[in-house]
Every structure is written in structure tokens, then in C-alpha cells.
Amino acid sequence: LAKTTQPISMDSYEGQEVNITCSHNNIATNDYITWYQQFPSQGPRFIIQGYKTKVTNEVASLFIPADRKSSTLSLPRVSLSDTAVYYCLVGDGDNAGKSTFGDGTTLTVKP
């Protein structure tokens, strides 16, 4: 299962776009990339998943380059409530549940 590396922390201001990059150099062919958000004392919440190129949903976009060795979660116009820890996980199907949670990125949004 691919190991992931993310920045430990990031700061932003309300209304800005935030991009969090995750490195996963040994991603396997069948692996998907999934991002989760976690607030204190809560379980992680699914944000977005992708395999290649770009994926967009109502809350975020996920950019994946052709070599898939990294991915970037983009949060448009963040608000104070987006302050949380963000994790990227790499894995395939049922095995994705065994993916190792890295340290995650603590995003702090300031007013």
C-alpha cells in the first residue's frame, strides 16, 4: 500500500483558494486517491476521490498529474469552518480501507 507525504500544516485566510499537495511515489496501477477531512473528536469525512486527471465535486477539486505520483486537493474560497485536518489515502477497492493514514495536513483558516 502506497505511503503518502503531505505538509504538516498550512494557514490561509477566508475566501482564499487552498491547495494541498500529497506525494505518493509508489502508487500502484489499481490505486485510487482519496481525500478525507477530519474535525476534532469526529471521524474522517470523505471529500473526493480520483484516479487520474481532474475530478471536481461540490466541495473540492482533485488534480492528478499523468504520472500519478502526486495529487493536489483544491478547496475554493475557504471559510473558518474548513479548519480541519486533511488526509490523502491511496489504495484500491476494499484494500483502500487498509490504507495507512499519514500525518495529514492541518489547515487553519484565519478571518
Next chain:
Amino acid sequence: GAVVSQHPSWVICKSGTSVKIECRSLDFQATTMFWYRQFPKQSLMLMATSNEGSKATYEQGVEKDKFLINHASLTLSTLTVTSAHPEDSSFYICSARDRSGVGYTFGSGTRLTVV
């Protein structure tokens, strides 16, 4: 969307007693569920994989006799912390995947405090 219910949300118990935590998939069936432990300011650590109708698979370093996992139905997995000690105090989280959906759904977590 898929919902995973975890109960209780918090529990305080005395050293030496056992505590059971339930994880239910409310609107889907889950043949596999996962149990994690998270200490303050740390990431989630996978403890075990719960398999419906068979024995759980434990990660290296996790004592299977201390953390008993039962997955008796397609919608319920339980984690029992036996003979709890203060060092078992942690945030325990379960997850499951709805095959018709995307990604994993996590429970809301259980804060265990052993005194």
C-alpha cells in the same frame, strides 16, 4: 449517502473492566469494516480488519486478546476492549465501504477514558 453509526460516542470506565463499542452500517451491508485508534494530535492507526462471519485480521502490535472484534452480521461489528487500562484511553473509529458508493464512510468515533 452511506451512514455508519458508532455507539457510544464517549465512555468512561474503571481499570480492569471491559467496554464494548458498536459500529453499524445503517443503509448498506458491509462484509468488511475497519477499526482505528487515534491518540490526541496524532493520525489514525489501523488496528484491525473486521470480516463478517470470520475472524478479524489484526495489525502488527495489536493484541487480539485485548481488542476483541466480532462481526456477526453484515451491518454490525463490535470492538470490545477487555481489561481496560489507562493507556487504552483513546479515540476509536470504525469505517466501512458501501460498494455502490465512493470512498469509505467513517463512524463518528468513540472517546474511551479509562480511570
